Amino acid sequence: MTAGEVTRPNFPAPVADVDSEPFWAAAAEGRLRVQVCVGCERGVFPPTPGRCPFCGLGLEWRYHESSASIYSWIGVDRAIFEWEAGLVPFSVVLARIDGLPDVKLPCLYPGPATELKAHQPGSVRFGSEYGDGVRLMFDPAVDG
């Protein structure tokens, strides 16, 4: 990377696999779909071909509301890869889905880390503005 030579952000596209296909298929339609245990009702992410890791019963795919809050976050102030240089400074948010506290979703936030705070409410969505495919974005609530 040369200083001054800023490229358009082009983050890698997620490569779905057999286990994650339902998640990404729903994502392409803009909907959040995660696995939830039929017994203990806890959410499980990332997708798994196995049983519920908390109680051992089965999992089913459920669509879920997108409201969430910030569990933790980092700022990226220095780019390592060319595809991210054009967006620096940006943040990565680990967002906890309301009602499914075991589900923590890594999301992109296109602003500096100093704009965010712990437990900040907001919502997750799937966006395509920063590279091929869709990726999880975190939108802070307006009055967050």
Added chain:
Amino acid sequence: MFSRARILGTGRTPFSKASGRSVLSLALEATEGACRDAGIDARDLDGVITYAIDDSIYSTSVLNALGCPDIRWFADFNGGGNQFLTSLLQAAMVVEHGLAERVVVFRAINGRSESRLGGSSKSIAARGGMQYTAPVGWTTYGRFDAMMARRHMEIYGTTTDHLGGVAVAAREWAVSNPNATMRKPLSLEDYNQSPMISDPFRLLDYCQEFDCAFAVVIGAAGTSATPSREIEFVSGVLGGGPRPGGDHWGYIEWSEHAKTFSHFLKQRLYGPAGLRSSDIDLLYLYDCFTFSVLGQLEGFGFAKPGESGALVASGATGPGGHVPVNTHGGLLSEGYGHGMNNFVEAVLQLRKEAGDRQLPRADRALVTGGATTTGCAIVLGAAA
């Protein structure tokens, strides 16, 4: 914990930015050095273990090059800091059970000039655990550990000055270590002026990669040239907590990011051996990043949850402190030997061969490997 297995010798190359040598050449220099240190013939090695993340050579290439006639054990761990001590623990088990007699554990990398773990590649395949992280920019180990550090800061009020305290203490030790790559005194002000990389991590929260190799020979008690220099294994455990992630990059589902693997290893490490944290004279905590030290000080019982930052700020972990951590400067200031240089320093101190930086109380040392969800911990003891 082992009646037979002992550490017989250690070897190393210098750290360099461009070795101009093959990884095998570095590995051979370290291995031959460890054999010389032990006073054994390198051709008598009959076991070899290494660990790598697609950045080094196959284990047997070293015994092949040395012409060792009788190979009884070899293993190649696919892992980083969380597997470095596993290699040493496995070598000890192999010797303890008589499966091999003299096993060398090595780590050799052109980590600066060829393959940087911190990430400099042009592309990343967003597959496996990375399909959820790479598309949103959550790449590289530093960004993973920064996420844990932030969580700790928000829960406990840990500050960036606390992180900086770890870097400052490491440098205070390194100043008197001729092997260290960074010996210029460092103040908290210097730390705070270093560039922000992965907020909350600044440049000085990271260790620096180098070309280097380290080797440790483990064999049966009494078989080195000087048995009084042999080091014992007092305790050793490997593991992690629930939901540690499924691959090198999957730390999404970890139950609480303010805690590290160390919390889940403490009881097994100390209990069966009848140890308490106060029995440990020296700590060699895996310190690829500053936060890794804070998390482990709490997990291994040297500070209550949330109090590690204040402990470090008090000077307790630096020269003259009562919880000496990484007395050579660690990965942060001696250089990134992927954990092996921390182990080598522990052996040196326990043998009372650390020269100017030798500490008077040096009979039990805790060495750890790992920073996030899984790892290993070993308590070493000076020869009885």
